[in-house]
Amino acid sequence: MATSTKINTYTFWILQFLGWGFLTTANVWSKILIVPEEKSKAIYFFFEGLIFMFLAITLTTLFRNYLKRIDFIANQNSKNYGKAFVAYALIVLTFIVILIVSAHYMFIYINEKSAEISTLEIFLTGLNVSVFIFLWTIFYVGVKSLARLRKNKIDRLKLETALKDSQLNTLKGQLNPHFMFNSLNNIRGLMLEDVEKSREMLTRLSDMLRYSLNMDKVDAIQIEQELEIVDNYVALSKIQLEDRLQYSKQVDANLLQIKIPPMVLQMLVENAIKHGISNQKNGGKITLIVTDNNEKIILQVNNTGTLQTDTDSTRIGLNNIKKRLELLYGNEASFTLKEVENEVHAIIQIPVN
Numbered sequence: 102m103a104t105s106t107k108i109n110t111y112t113f114w115i116l117q118f119l120g121w122g123f124l125t126t127a128n129v130w131s132k133i134l135i136v137p138e139e140k141s142k143a144i145y146f147f148f149e150g151l152i153f154m155f156l157a158i159t160l161t162t163l164f165r166n167y168l169k170r171i172d173f174i175a176n177q178n179s180k181n182y183g184k185a186f187v188a189y190a191l192i193v194l195t196f197i198v199i200l201i202v203s204a205h206y207m208f209i210y211i212n213e214k215s216a217e218i219s220t221l222e223i224f225l226t227g228l229n230v231s232v233f234i235f236l237w238t239i240f241y242v243g244v245k246s247l248a249r250l251r252k253n254k255i256d257r258l259k260l261e262t263a264l265k266d267s268q269l270n271t272l273k274g275q276l277n278p279h280f281m282f283n284s285l286n287n288i289r290g291l292m293l294e295d296v297e298k299s300r301e302m303l304t305r306l307s308d309m310l311r312y313s314l315n316m317d318k319v320d321a322i323q324i325e326q327e328l329e330i331v332d333n334y335v336a337l338s339k340i341q342l343e344d345r346l347q348y349s350k351q352v353d354a355n356l357l358q359i360k361i362p363p364m365v366l367q368m369l370v371e372n373a374i375k376h377g378i379s380n381q382k383n384g385g386k387i388t389l390i391v392t393d394n395n396e397k398i399i400l401q402v403n404n405t406g407t408l409q410t411d412t413d414s415t416r417i418g419l420n421n422i423k424k425r426l427e428l429l430y431g432n433e434a435s436f437t438l439k440e441v442e443n444e445v446h447a448i449i450q451i452p453v454n
Contacts, residue, residue, distance in 0.1 A: 113165070117158050124233070125154040145211045149204050156200055160192045161237050174245045189238060196230045197223075260320075260428040263421070287340040302340060305333035313364075320429075321360035324391060328352065331370050331389065338374050345384025346374065352391040359398055361451060362425050366391075366400055369447045372419060373404035377445055381406060393453065397434075400449040408440045426451065 129150040133143045167188050168174070173181050205218055284306055292299040312330050328350070335348045370387060378385045385405025392399050419438070426434040426449065434451045 117162065120237075121154050121157045121161075125150045125157075128153070141208065141212055145208055148207055148211070152203050152207070153200060156196050157233070157237075160196050161234065161241075164188060164192050164234075164238070165241060168242075174242065174249055185238075189234065193227070193231050193234050196234065197227045200230070201226055256428055260425070263424050263428055283341060284337050287337075291340060302337060305336055309333050309337075319363060322363040323357065324352070324359050324361055324366075325357040327361060327363065327366045328357075328389075328391075330364075331367050334367055334370060335374075335387075342374075342379065342384060345381075346378050347384070347386040348389075349386070350389045350391075352389070353393065356391055356393060356398060359453070361398065361400065362429060365422050365425070365449060366402070368419070368422055369400070369402040369449070372447065373402050373445070376409070377404035377406040395453075397450040397452055400451070402447045403441075403444050405443065406445050407443065408438065408445055422449070 129146045132146045136146070168185060171181050171184055173185055201218060201223060209215055284302075288299050288302045288306070291302065309330060335346070339346050339348075366389065370389065373387050378387065386403075387405075388403040390399070390401040390403070392401075419436075423436050426436055430451055434449070436450075437446075437448045439446050439448075
Protein backbone atom coordinates (compact mmCIF):
# COMPACT_ATOMS: atom_id res chain seq x y z
CA MET A 102 0.00 0.00 0.00
CA ALA A 103 2.78 2.44 0.93
CA THR A 104 4.71 1.60 -2.25
CA SER A 105 1.59 2.10 -4.37
CA THR A 106 0.95 5.49 -2.74
CA LYS A 107 4.54 6.61 -3.46
CA ILE A 108 4.24 5.54 -7.09
CA ASN A 109 0.97 7.45 -7.46
CA THR A 110 2.55 10.54 -5.91
CA TYR A 111 5.59 10.39 -8.19
CA THR A 112 3.37 9.86 -11.23
CA PHE A 113 1.23 12.86 -10.29
CA TRP A 114 4.21 15.20 -10.00
CA ILE A 115 5.80 13.93 -13.20
CA LEU A 116 2.55 14.51 -15.10
CA GLN A 117 2.15 17.92 -13.47
CA PHE A 118 5.55 19.14 -14.63
CA LEU A 119 5.36 17.48 -18.04
CA GLY A 120 1.81 18.65 -18.78
CA TRP A 121 2.05 22.23 -17.61
CA GLY A 122 5.65 22.45 -18.82
CA PHE A 123 4.65 21.46 -22.35
CA LEU A 124 1.70 23.87 -22.37
CA THR A 125 3.84 26.71 -21.02
CA THR A 126 6.66 26.07 -23.48
CA ALA A 127 4.28 26.02 -26.44
CA ASN A 128 2.63 29.23 -25.24
CA VAL A 129 5.94 31.04 -24.69
CA TRP A 130 7.42 30.12 -28.09
CA SER A 131 4.23 31.02 -29.92
CA LYS A 132 4.27 34.50 -28.34
CA ILE A 133 7.98 34.98 -29.07
CA LEU A 134 7.40 34.11 -32.74
CA ILE A 135 4.22 36.17 -33.13
CA VAL A 136 4.81 39.32 -31.04
CA PRO A 137 7.32 41.81 -32.57
CA GLU A 138 10.43 42.64 -30.52
CA GLU A 139 9.52 46.31 -30.37
CA LYS A 140 6.29 45.56 -28.54
CA SER A 141 7.83 43.29 -25.93
CA LYS A 142 11.17 41.66 -25.24
CA ALA A 143 11.34 37.88 -25.58
CA ILE A 144 12.65 37.53 -22.01
CA TYR A 145 9.31 38.86 -20.75
CA PHE A 146 7.41 35.92 -22.21
CA PHE A 147 9.89 33.55 -20.58
CA PHE A 148 9.28 34.95 -17.12
CA GLU A 149 5.55 35.20 -17.77
CA GLY A 150 5.65 31.49 -18.61
CA LEU A 151 7.45 30.69 -15.38
CA ILE A 152 4.79 32.54 -13.39
CA PHE A 153 2.04 30.73 -15.30
CA MET A 154 3.66 27.31 -14.73
CA PHE A 155 4.25 27.99 -11.03
CA LEU A 156 0.64 29.10 -10.50
CA ALA A 157 -0.74 26.20 -12.52
CA ILE A 158 1.20 23.53 -10.62
CA THR A 159 0.65 25.11 -7.20
CA LEU A 160 -3.07 25.85 -7.53
CA THR A 161 -4.02 22.57 -9.23
CA THR A 162 -2.12 20.69 -6.53
CA LEU A 163 -4.12 22.56 -3.89
CA PHE A 164 -7.29 21.74 -5.83
CA ARG A 165 -6.30 18.08 -5.98
CA ASN A 166 -5.65 17.98 -2.23
CA TYR A 167 -9.07 19.49 -1.60
CA LEU A 168 -10.76 16.91 -3.85
CA LYS A 169 -9.00 14.19 -1.88
CA ARG A 170 -10.05 15.76 1.42
CA ILE A 171 -13.75 15.66 0.49
CA ASP A 172 -13.24 12.19 -1.05
CA PHE A 173 -14.68 13.46 -4.33
CA ILE A 174 -13.70 10.43 -6.43
CA ALA A 175 -15.52 7.98 -4.18
CA ASN A 176 -18.48 10.27 -3.44
CA GLN A 177 -19.49 12.09 -6.61
CA ASN A 178 -22.79 13.41 -5.27
CA SER A 179 -24.51 16.78 -5.63
CA LYS A 180 -23.03 18.07 -2.37
CA ASN A 181 -19.46 17.30 -3.40
CA TYR A 182 -20.06 18.65 -6.90
CA GLY A 183 -21.12 21.93 -5.33
CA LYS A 184 -18.01 22.03 -3.13
CA ALA A 185 -15.76 21.16 -6.07
CA PHE A 186 -17.31 23.91 -8.23
CA VAL A 187 -16.78 26.53 -5.54
CA ALA A 188 -13.17 25.43 -5.11
CA TYR A 189 -12.70 25.45 -8.90
CA ALA A 190 -14.05 29.00 -9.13
CA LEU A 191 -11.77 30.21 -6.34
CA ILE A 192 -8.74 28.54 -7.94
CA VAL A 193 -9.49 30.11 -11.33
CA LEU A 194 -10.13 33.56 -9.83
CA THR A 195 -6.91 33.43 -7.80
CA PHE A 196 -4.98 32.25 -10.86
CA ILE A 197 -6.32 35.09 -13.04
CA VAL A 198 -5.73 37.87 -10.53
CA ILE A 199 -2.18 36.86 -9.62
CA LEU A 200 -1.21 36.14 -13.24
CA ILE A 201 -2.54 39.42 -14.63
CA VAL A 202 -1.15 41.61 -11.85
CA SER A 203 2.30 39.98 -11.75
CA ALA A 204 2.59 39.85 -15.54
CA HIS A 205 1.59 43.52 -15.80
CA TYR A 206 4.25 44.75 -13.41
CA MET A 207 6.85 42.43 -14.91
CA PHE A 208 6.04 43.82 -18.36
CA ILE A 209 6.68 47.35 -17.11
CA TYR A 210 9.94 46.32 -15.40
CA ILE A 211 11.39 44.34 -18.31
CA ASN A 212 10.22 46.48 -21.23
CA GLU A 213 10.68 49.75 -19.34
CA LYS A 214 7.38 51.18 -20.53
CA SER A 215 3.88 51.34 -19.19
CA ALA A 216 0.97 49.24 -20.40
CA GLU A 217 -2.74 49.24 -19.72
CA ILE A 218 -4.66 46.11 -18.85
CA SER A 219 -7.51 45.98 -21.33
CA THR A 220 -10.87 44.35 -20.76
CA LEU A 221 -10.19 42.05 -23.71
CA GLU A 222 -6.90 40.93 -22.15
CA ILE A 223 -8.61 40.15 -18.87
CA PHE A 224 -11.37 38.26 -20.67
CA LEU A 225 -8.99 36.17 -22.80
CA THR A 226 -6.75 35.40 -19.84
CA GLY A 227 -9.75 34.37 -17.75
CA LEU A 228 -11.11 32.23 -20.57
CA ASN A 229 -7.79 30.47 -21.14
CA VAL A 230 -7.20 29.81 -17.44
CA SER A 231 -10.78 28.57 -16.95
CA VAL A 232 -10.49 26.15 -19.87
CA PHE A 233 -7.05 24.87 -18.85
CA ILE A 234 -8.08 24.25 -15.22
CA PHE A 235 -11.35 22.66 -16.37
CA LEU A 236 -9.50 20.28 -18.74
CA TRP A 237 -7.02 19.48 -15.97
CA THR A 238 -9.93 18.67 -13.64
CA ILE A 239 -11.62 16.42 -16.20
CA PHE A 240 -8.34 14.60 -16.83
CA TYR A 241 -7.55 14.18 -13.12
CA VAL A 242 -11.04 13.01 -12.13
CA GLY A 243 -11.18 10.72 -15.16
CA VAL A 244 -7.86 9.05 -14.42
CA LYS A 245 -8.62 8.66 -10.69
CA SER A 246 -12.10 7.30 -11.43
CA LEU A 247 -10.69 4.72 -13.83
CA ALA A 248 -8.07 3.76 -11.26
CA ARG A 249 -10.78 3.37 -8.63
CA LEU A 250 -12.86 1.19 -10.95
CA ARG A 251 -9.81 -0.97 -11.60
CA LYS A 252 -9.09 -1.22 -7.87
CA ASN A 253 -12.71 -2.17 -7.17
CA LYS A 254 -12.50 -4.87 -9.81
CA ILE A 255 -9.30 -6.23 -8.27
CA ASP A 256 -10.83 -6.07 -4.79
CA ARG A 257 -13.88 -7.92 -6.11
CA LEU A 258 -11.67 -10.68 -7.44
CA LYS A 259 -9.84 -10.78 -4.12
CA LEU A 260 -13.15 -10.99 -2.30
CA GLU A 261 -14.33 -13.90 -4.43
CA THR A 262 -11.05 -15.67 -3.76
CA ALA A 263 -11.27 -14.87 -0.04
CA LEU A 264 -14.82 -16.22 0.13
CA LYS A 265 -13.74 -19.48 -1.46
CA ASP A 266 -10.74 -19.68 0.88
CA SER A 267 -13.05 -18.85 3.76
CA GLN A 268 -15.33 -21.73 2.84
CA LEU A 269 -12.42 -24.18 2.64
CA ASN A 270 -10.92 -22.91 5.88
CA THR A 271 -14.29 -23.09 7.60
CA LEU A 272 -14.76 -26.68 6.50
CA LYS A 273 -11.25 -27.38 7.75
CA GLY A 274 -11.54 -25.44 11.01
CA GLN A 275 -15.20 -25.89 11.91
CA LEU A 276 -16.61 -28.97 10.26
CA ASN A 277 -13.35 -30.85 10.45
CA PRO A 278 -13.22 -34.63 10.94
CA HIS A 279 -12.62 -34.16 14.67
CA PHE A 280 -15.75 -32.05 15.09
CA MET A 281 -17.76 -34.43 12.90
CA PHE A 282 -16.56 -37.46 14.84
CA ASN A 283 -17.40 -35.88 18.20
CA SER A 284 -20.83 -34.75 17.01
CA LEU A 285 -21.75 -38.12 15.54
CA ASN A 286 -20.37 -39.95 18.55
CA ASN A 287 -22.34 -37.70 20.93
CA ILE A 288 -25.50 -38.18 18.86
CA ARG A 289 -25.00 -41.96 18.94
CA GLY A 290 -24.80 -41.85 22.73
CA LEU A 291 -27.85 -39.59 22.84
CA MET A 292 -29.88 -42.16 20.89
CA LEU A 293 -29.88 -44.41 23.93
CA GLU A 294 -31.56 -41.66 25.94
CA ASP A 295 -33.68 -39.63 23.51
CA VAL A 296 -34.28 -40.82 19.96
CA GLU A 297 -36.29 -37.74 18.93
CA LYS A 298 -33.61 -35.38 20.13
CA SER A 299 -30.98 -37.46 18.33
CA ARG A 300 -32.92 -37.05 15.09
CA GLU A 301 -33.09 -33.32 15.70
CA MET A 302 -29.32 -33.14 16.21
CA LEU A 303 -28.68 -35.09 12.99
CA THR A 304 -30.91 -32.63 11.14
CA ARG A 305 -29.00 -29.70 12.62
CA LEU A 306 -25.68 -31.24 11.62
CA SER A 307 -26.98 -31.86 8.11
CA ASP A 308 -28.17 -28.24 7.86
CA MET A 309 -24.75 -26.99 8.92
CA LEU A 310 -23.01 -29.10 6.31
CA ARG A 311 -25.38 -27.91 3.57
CA TYR A 312 -25.02 -24.29 4.67
CA SER A 313 -21.22 -24.45 4.66
CA LEU A 314 -21.06 -26.09 1.25
CA ASN A 315 -23.32 -23.43 -0.27
CA MET A 316 -21.44 -20.41 1.07
CA ASP A 317 -19.33 -19.99 -2.07
CA LYS A 318 -22.51 -19.08 -3.97
CA VAL A 319 -23.54 -16.03 -1.94
CA ASP A 320 -21.85 -12.83 -0.72
CA ALA A 321 -24.42 -11.93 1.92
CA ILE A 322 -27.10 -13.62 3.99
CA GLN A 323 -29.93 -12.43 6.23
CA ILE A 324 -29.13 -12.24 9.93
CA GLU A 325 -32.13 -14.47 10.61
CA GLN A 326 -30.65 -17.28 8.49
CA GLU A 327 -27.21 -16.86 10.04
CA LEU A 328 -28.75 -17.16 13.53
CA GLU A 329 -30.32 -20.50 12.59
CA ILE A 330 -26.88 -21.93 11.84
CA VAL A 331 -25.50 -20.44 15.06
CA ASP A 332 -28.31 -22.15 16.99
CA ASN A 333 -27.46 -25.44 15.29
CA TYR A 334 -23.80 -25.11 16.20
CA VAL A 335 -24.59 -24.26 19.82
CA ALA A 336 -27.07 -27.15 20.09
CA LEU A 337 -24.50 -29.65 18.81
CA SER A 338 -21.85 -28.23 21.14
CA LYS A 339 -24.22 -28.56 24.08
CA ILE A 340 -24.43 -32.32 23.64
CA GLN A 341 -20.83 -32.51 24.83
CA LEU A 342 -20.61 -29.47 27.10
CA GLU A 343 -24.12 -29.89 28.56
CA ASP A 344 -24.73 -27.41 31.40
CA ARG A 345 -21.22 -26.00 31.08
CA LEU A 346 -22.44 -24.01 28.08
CA GLN A 347 -25.06 -21.33 28.64
CA TYR A 348 -26.25 -19.44 25.61
CA SER A 349 -28.54 -16.44 25.17
CA LYS A 350 -29.42 -13.98 22.40
CA GLN A 351 -30.33 -10.30 22.39
CA VAL A 352 -31.41 -9.59 18.85
CA ASP A 353 -33.24 -6.54 17.54
CA ALA A 354 -36.16 -8.02 15.59
CA ASN A 355 -36.06 -5.10 13.14
CA LEU A 356 -32.63 -6.22 11.94
CA LEU A 357 -33.40 -9.86 11.13
CA GLN A 358 -33.77 -9.18 7.39
CA ILE A 359 -30.55 -7.15 7.17
CA LYS A 360 -27.87 -8.94 5.18
CA ILE A 361 -24.37 -9.57 6.49
CA PRO A 362 -21.36 -11.55 5.23
CA PRO A 363 -22.10 -15.28 5.72
CA MET A 364 -20.64 -17.18 8.67
CA VAL A 365 -19.22 -14.21 10.56
CA LEU A 366 -21.56 -14.69 13.53
CA GLN A 367 -21.05 -18.44 13.45
CA MET A 368 -17.28 -17.96 13.50
CA LEU A 369 -17.49 -15.61 16.47
CA VAL A 370 -19.58 -18.11 18.44
CA GLU A 371 -17.31 -20.98 17.40
CA ASN A 372 -14.27 -19.06 18.62
CA ALA A 373 -16.01 -18.26 21.92
CA ILE A 374 -16.81 -21.93 22.52
CA LYS A 375 -13.47 -23.38 21.39
CA HIS A 376 -11.15 -20.91 23.09
CA GLY A 377 -13.40 -19.71 25.89
CA ILE A 378 -16.06 -21.99 27.35
CA SER A 379 -14.53 -25.43 26.56
CA ASN A 380 -11.26 -24.46 28.31
CA GLN A 381 -12.98 -23.63 31.59
CA LYS A 382 -13.75 -26.33 34.14
CA ASN A 383 -17.08 -24.84 35.14
CA GLY A 384 -17.93 -23.66 31.65
CA GLY A 385 -19.49 -20.26 31.12
CA LYS A 386 -21.97 -18.16 29.24
CA ILE A 387 -22.12 -16.89 25.67
CA THR A 388 -24.26 -13.89 24.81
CA LEU A 389 -24.96 -12.99 21.19
CA ILE A 390 -26.07 -9.39 20.61
CA VAL A 391 -27.33 -7.90 17.36
CA THR A 392 -28.16 -4.20 17.42
CA ASP A 393 -27.46 -0.95 15.56
CA ASN A 394 -26.58 2.68 16.19
CA ASN A 395 -28.42 4.16 13.17
CA GLU A 396 -25.21 4.15 11.16
CA LYS A 397 -23.81 0.66 11.62
CA ILE A 398 -24.99 -2.86 12.43
CA ILE A 399 -23.28 -4.14 15.58
CA LEU A 400 -22.67 -7.89 15.87
CA GLN A 401 -21.30 -8.82 19.27
CA VAL A 402 -20.48 -12.11 20.97
CA ASN A 403 -19.51 -12.10 24.66
CA ASN A 404 -18.14 -15.15 26.45
CA THR A 405 -16.95 -15.85 29.96
CA GLY A 406 -13.17 -15.95 30.17
CA THR A 407 -10.04 -13.97 29.43
CA LEU A 408 -8.00 -13.18 26.36
CA GLN A 409 -5.17 -15.66 26.05
CA THR A 410 -2.57 -16.29 23.36
CA ASP A 411 -3.08 -19.82 22.12
CA THR A 412 0.09 -20.96 20.36
CA ASP A 413 -1.74 -23.98 18.89
CA SER A 414 -4.44 -21.83 17.30
CA THR A 415 -4.16 -20.82 13.65
CA ARG A 416 -6.83 -18.13 14.16
CA ILE A 417 -8.21 -19.03 10.74
CA GLY A 418 -11.73 -17.87 11.58
CA LEU A 419 -10.75 -14.49 13.05
CA ASN A 420 -8.29 -13.73 10.28
CA ASN A 421 -10.92 -14.57 7.67
CA ILE A 422 -13.38 -12.22 9.32
CA LYS A 423 -10.89 -9.34 9.29
CA LYS A 424 -9.91 -9.93 5.66
CA ARG A 425 -13.48 -10.23 4.42
CA LEU A 426 -14.60 -7.10 6.27
CA GLU A 427 -11.69 -5.15 4.83
CA LEU A 428 -12.44 -6.25 1.27
CA LEU A 429 -16.21 -5.73 1.60
CA TYR A 430 -16.31 -2.43 3.47
CA GLY A 431 -12.77 -1.02 3.57
CA ASN A 432 -12.34 1.35 6.51
CA GLU A 433 -16.08 1.57 7.11
CA ALA A 434 -16.19 -1.73 9.03
CA SER A 435 -14.30 -2.74 12.16
CA PHE A 436 -13.57 -5.86 14.19
CA THR A 437 -12.36 -5.68 17.79
CA LEU A 438 -11.55 -8.29 20.39
CA LYS A 439 -11.23 -7.10 23.97
CA GLU A 440 -11.54 -8.24 27.59
CA VAL A 441 -14.12 -6.55 29.82
CA GLU A 442 -14.66 -7.67 33.44
CA ASN A 443 -13.80 -11.37 33.00
CA GLU A 444 -15.53 -11.51 29.64
CA VAL A 445 -14.16 -11.54 26.12
CA HIS A 446 -16.09 -9.27 23.76
CA ALA A 447 -15.83 -9.85 19.99
CA ILE A 448 -17.46 -6.92 18.17
CA ILE A 449 -18.08 -6.39 14.47
CA GLN A 450 -19.45 -3.11 13.13
CA ILE A 451 -20.55 -2.90 9.51
CA PRO A 452 -22.31 -0.05 7.66
CA VAL A 453 -26.06 -0.23 7.15
CA ASN A 454 -26.84 -0.90 3.49
